[in-house]
Amino acid sequence: MSVNRRKVLKGAAAATALIAAPAIVRAEDTIKLGSILDTSGIFDLYGKPMDKAVDMAIDEINSDGGIAGRMVEKIAYDTQSDMALYTQFGQRLARQDKVDVVHGGILSASREAIRPTLRKNKVLYFYNVQYEGGVCDRNIFCTGITPAQQAEVLVPAAIEKWGKKVYVLAADYNYGQITAKWIQHYAKQAGGEVVQVDFFPLDVADFGSTITKIQDTNPDSIMSVLVGGAHLSFYRQWAAAGMNKKIPMASTTMGAGNEHVVLTKEEGDGIMLAYSFSKELETPANQAFLERWTERYGATDDVHELAVATYQGVHLWAEGARKAGSVARDDVIAALEAGAAFDGPTGRISIDPKTHHATFDVHLIEVKDQKMAVQETFLQRPPVDTQTVCNLEENPNDTTQYEIDI
Structure with a gap:
């Protein structure tokens, strides 16, 4: 199941009316999305645009009717580039806020600080960041490039x-x-x-x-x-x-x-x-995304790989929930493993069911005049590194972070 471009553009047009509005929606029957990022501190160069991407994706999802008629509410914490705060806020999201899903983490250390807590509390987790590969855990989806x-x-x-x-x-x-x-x-x-x-x-x-x-x-x-x-x-x-x-x-x-x-x-x-992303990628989906970002935030100066991976990760989770007709963890996992996909700024992104890592297009790029000029596109690259150590179809209870031996 995927979002077609007409649907994305329709949702984007409706989202324009919400530019001045916050992404947080307050209602008793909202779906709770936890966001945990470094929006201050030494990693805020990455975290601030990622936080903006979460807001934009949530508003687009809500403007398109939400998920099964329910709106998505963002509950966010700034970890201030402090690993100890990841542990604290991860526990709060799972135990006090009782969120339905968490998107967040930048460094691998931050991911590992919250991954065991979210798994123990059966809270679905999306890690939308470029990293070294090797995480094998049915409770997590890794959407960044490896x-x-x-x-x-x-x-x-x-x-x-x-x-x-x-x-x-x-x-x-x-x-x-x-x-x-x-x-x-x-x-x-x-x-x-x-x-x-x-x-x-x-x-x-x-x-x-x-x-x-x-x-x-x-x-x-x-x-x-x-x-x-x-x-x-x-x-x-x-x-x-x-x-x-x-x-x-x-x-x-x-x-x-x-x-x-x-x-x-x-x-x-x-x-x-x-x-997987370049602002110079000349596709209708990417150009429409950049236009929406500009309308919302005034410029695209801060859009980068990790922000776009986060935006697509939130939409991919929503597609899994729509396909499942539920935000229950096991239902969304099953839907994503069965082929739920999202057509976003980088092209089509889907989940490899054996590893819970993303498959997507990768672009060969040359830096020219402070721009990332796309030279060639390689379609639908699978996570071959993590595939060498992880098979969740055969071992669904595996929770290991493997160091891949090459």
Whole structure:
């Protein structure tokens, strides 16, 4: 079951009248959607647009009649980029607010802080963020892009364009370590090789010695898996050293939070990316989405991959509930496993029943003039990384976060 474009546009037109209204609707018989995000603190660059996306999706759902005639109410908490607050607010949403579903979490640590509580209390959970893959839990749906969905597109394209020797720079935690392994895997498949992998703590901001080391190694390209504000310094220092004119770069992370807009075009131009979303994707669904966002918020400057994944995650949950005719956890799970889908800004998104991860289009992108220019589209990429460790059809009681061995 999917939303056709006419239905989306009709709902969007009705939603225009609600632009000035809050997403929260108060009524005794509302459906309660819990939102738990960092809308302040060091991760608010990601969290604030994600929060806006939740509001917009809820208003569109309500303007189109809600779910079985019931309106959706948002109950939101700002975790202030504090992992302890995720635990506190996750428990409150489940036990006191008694929400029907939770959308939220940004870092994997925040997901793992609330996932056991929501599962124990039988509250359905949607994690709408790019992450390292490997979560196997029937109570959760993961709608963000995972390493293999990106790397299987990005690595061969970079090797074909620039050469076989790849130098990897990665953040030193689960996401960076696992993604680096996938890059090595796909480089080998493409006839290339990773000549060096360097890991960096999230607070490292001085890359001078690393740039010298790269110069000495002289790879054909750089693959960046750097994360966060401190690591953004690398791109500036790389350009300041004139290296962006000598050794090209691809990245699995740059641009997910609109970092390409923070960098100047001199610093960012030419970087190759692969994501499910780009504002420059020229499809009617994407253009209509951006128009609605502009009408509601005044501009699209803050729209990014994680915000769009959140918007689509909320709509996908609603489609599952509509197909089920119920917001009961088991009913929605069964509907999503049976093929409920949503046609959104990135194209069609649906759920792989074995992993509860999303299948969607992935776009090969080049940064040009602070924009993400789409070069090629790869249709309906499955979550092949998590498929190697997770089969919820055979093992529905599995609740493991696997570290995928590649």
